[in-house]
Amino acid sequence: MNCEEFANLALEAIVYGVGPNFDAASEHLRTCPHCASLYESWQGLNGGLRELGQATAGASAPSRVEMRLRQEFRTIHKTDKNRERAILAAWLLAAATFVLVAGAMFFWRQQHGLDTAKGTVAPNSTVPTVANGPELGGTMIAESDGEQFALIPGAIPALQDETSVVRVQMQRGSLGALGLTVNEEHANDLVQVDLLVGADGQPQGYRLPESNN
Amino acid sequence: MHIEAQERDDVLLRRSAKGDEEAFTQLYRRNQAQIYRFALRMTGQPWAAEEIVQDVFMTLVREPKKYDPTRGPLGAFLYGVARNRVMKHLERQPREFSLELKDSEGETRMLEVVDDRTPAQWAELRERREQVRSAVLSLPPEFRETVVLCELEEMSYEEAARALECPVGTVRSRLHRGRALLLAKLEMLRESPRRANAGR
Numbered sequence: 001m002n003c004e005e006f007a008n009l010a011l012e013a014i015v016y017g018v019g020p021n022f023d024a025a026s027e028h029l030r031t032c033p034h035c036a037s038l039y040e041s042w043q044g045l046n047g048g049l050r051e052l053g054q055a056t057a058g059a060s061a062p063s064r065v066e067m068r069l070r071q072e073f074r075t076i077h078k079t080d081k082n083r084e085r086a087i088l089a090a091w092l093l094a095a096a097t098f099v100l101v102a103g104a105m106f107f108w109r110q111q112h113g114l115d116t117a118k119g120t121v122a123p124n125s126t127v128p129t130v131a132n133g134p135e136l137g138g139t140m141i142a143e144s145d146g147e148q149f150a151l152i153p154g155a156i157p158a159l160q161d162e163t164s165v166v167r168v169q170m171q172r173g174s175l176g177a178l179g180l181t182v183n184e185e186h187a188n189d190l191v192q193v194d195l196l197v198g199a200d201g202q203p204q205g206y207r208l209p210e211s212n213n
Numbered sequence: 214m215h216i217e218a219q220e221r222d223d224v225l226l227r228r229s230a231k232g233d234e235e236a237f238t239q240l241y242r243r244n245q246a247q248i249y250r251f252a253l254r255m256t257g258q259p260w261a262a263e264e265i266v267q268d269v270f271m272t273l274v275r276e277p278k279k280y281d282p283t284r285g286p287l288g289a290f291l292y293g294v295a296r297n298r299v300m301k302h303l304e305r306q307p308r309e310f311s312l313e314l315k316d317s318e319g320e321t322r323m324l325e326v327v328d329d330r331t332p333a334q335w336a337e338l339r340e341r342r343e344q345v346r347s348a349v350l351s352l353p354p355e356f357r358e359t360v361v362l363c364e365l366e367e368m369s370y371e372e373a374a375r376a377l378e379c380p381v382g383t384v385r386s387r388l389h390r391g392r393a394l395l396l397a398k399l400e401m402l403r404e405s406p407r408r409a410n411a412g413r
Contacts, residue, residue, distance in 0.1 A: 048345035053365040060246035061266040077232040
């Protein structure tokens, strides 16, 4: 082993007393004063490092660091909790508003639906027939066939089960009063009209049976 | 909330992230000393080491998700954060370091070991220690951190490689080079008083 090999490969091995080069390095050390001096320096360095290591081995951060960190930790997590609470409150508020609006809409639609039901007769509803015709000229009892009635302007719709259907014969010109356009050439022709008559005897709706067409 | 002593760091960190202060304290007490020593040995300044420890653990408080348990132990992650802080600190510092440790009040602070040495032996020991400290602090940072971890912190090459995020071979070569540089520095430090005395 030469001095270069000793410095590069074996010095560490001999200083720490380990490695495959230990024996060869020991032999070189006995014969080379230069490497012996280097070895001494290394040993001195090792000792110095060990002493320095021991001198600072017990060092640890002062307790004020822990206090500061814990304080900071509390502040951060308190802020987080407050933020979470604020978010939760906002969501609750939004949910409550939604429920309120939905409830209001539901009731409004229910109310509105009821009004609509009052204004129209369901196509398939069974309208009770009446034995006695109203006093609107030639009368004829008719059963509901599912066709819808048009509301007579100004009439107040009654409940469905309080109405009856009456087929009447009237002059075509009279249909103008119901808001229909009448050809004046045929104004005197007689046509059959189904009237929806309320419990008060007032007609509420009308329809033209297919036999007129 | 009671915390088992052997509870894993990542479990403690998860609890800490949820606001468990005791878990955070446990985590801090478990890891602070090694980070402080590393910072102190790298910077040579207790106040800087204190700041670095605080920075490192604040990272853990503010960004706990930065630590990925699958990539290694928490200790190695903390060393990584500490290294970054140390490097930033060293970039801001002048190249010369004081030979003495000063605490945050600027007072000289020496770590004393109680034994039965004579005052002369004590003086020699102190001088040698100061020379070594000075030599370590004058090393380039990449060699210094390797020497600090392997020689002073007595980490294995594998542990140091994990902490420094580099291959084991790099640790080995840096340590070898670092020791050679240390030797040269110590020789220089020992030669300069002799030269000064000879010149008189």
